[in-house]
Amino acid sequence: MMTDKQRTRTQQDERTGLEPEPLRTAVREGIRAAREEVRDDLRAELWRPPMRRTARLYAAAGTVALYAGGAAVALLVLLLALVMPAWAAALVITVALTAAAATLRNLARSPRPHHRRGESGGADAAEGRDEMWPPTPRMPDPPS
Template identity: 45%
Template sequence: MDRSDHLEHLDKHLVEELAQVARETVRDELREQSRKRRRTAVLYAASGAVALYAGGALALAVGLALAAGLPGWAAALITAALLGAVAYFLRGLAHSGHRRHTPHHVLGGGPPATPPTGLGMPYPPMPDTRPDTPHHRA
């Protein structure tokens, strides 16, 4: 084995070691990032569950407050109607927020995004100013 073969073997070994270190570093970084995201997801889920129970307790409190002056069935009906109205209001807010980001052609207004030829190419944009044209002498 001459010197060049020995150096080639060392280079190959060094490349393999560097590749292994790079793989381990990337793997460790991905693990750390996924651990952080998993923790965040668990906290959001716990927050949602606690908020759900808080909403249930609030609905129960409203129902019991109404039941002090009304029959139980009427208090429950009023509480359900209030919750339904709040749900409808929140749905409306979500729906109007969704429409704000929806293109006009999807909602039925404005020009289509693609020409009627069906080629799938959008119309070219119109310039704001008139292009400079060279003056030709006849």
Template identity: 40%
Template sequence: MDTSDHLEHLEHLDKHLAEELAQVARETVRDELHKQTRKQRRSAVLYAASGAAALYAGGAVTVAVGLALAIGLPDWAAALTTGAVLGVASYLLRGAVHRKRNRSSHSDRVIGGTAPAAPPSGLGVPYPPIPAEPPGAPRRRA
């Protein structure tokens, strides 16, 4: 076996070894991602089931309120009153969210060039500072 055959054989072994390492790395990453997504899927299913149960519980409470009002009012008036109360509650909750969002957007503005430590999403990734006013038209150099 001469030197060129020996080098060619070594190159073939190196290539084969690199392919095997890449395959092992792919399988390891795939297995790890599968484990993580399985945990996240389980959490998502539990949150969805919790939300569905809360929705049905709210419906049952709404029916109970309507039936309680129907003792002293005609059925249509009890249903209308229950709907109006839920509508007002919805409007007030929506207003509370908007007030909170407006307050936080004013406090999140960057004054002095420093950005908050983490975005409101909770991901922990810093984001660039928000200017106090929008950028103007580009300036031309003289």
């Protein structure tokens, strides 16, 4: 007696005229070959000496900038600690940085204002269109 899975395999074989195992093997080999080719191309591109040097310098600059930002935050906390308790100064700076991060995130999520076509007084203005130009795709709402 044949199971449902065996019947499905038999039906696939009858429809395509191909055996599933050689087809599976061919697909896997094709995927492996494509993956290796892309990997080799990326390695060849990224491991060129000038590109590698540039990437390392950008990484080093980012690291130094991160430490400079931390030092600036420490400076602000120490300056505020002159006029209030140290824990309150740290709390004020933390709240300010959190508010700045939230503002930047909200700015990144909102669509950029564009020049409207109807502002020149043309046909669009007469028709009362309120479209943004150039048209931008609508961003999905963030998950709740």
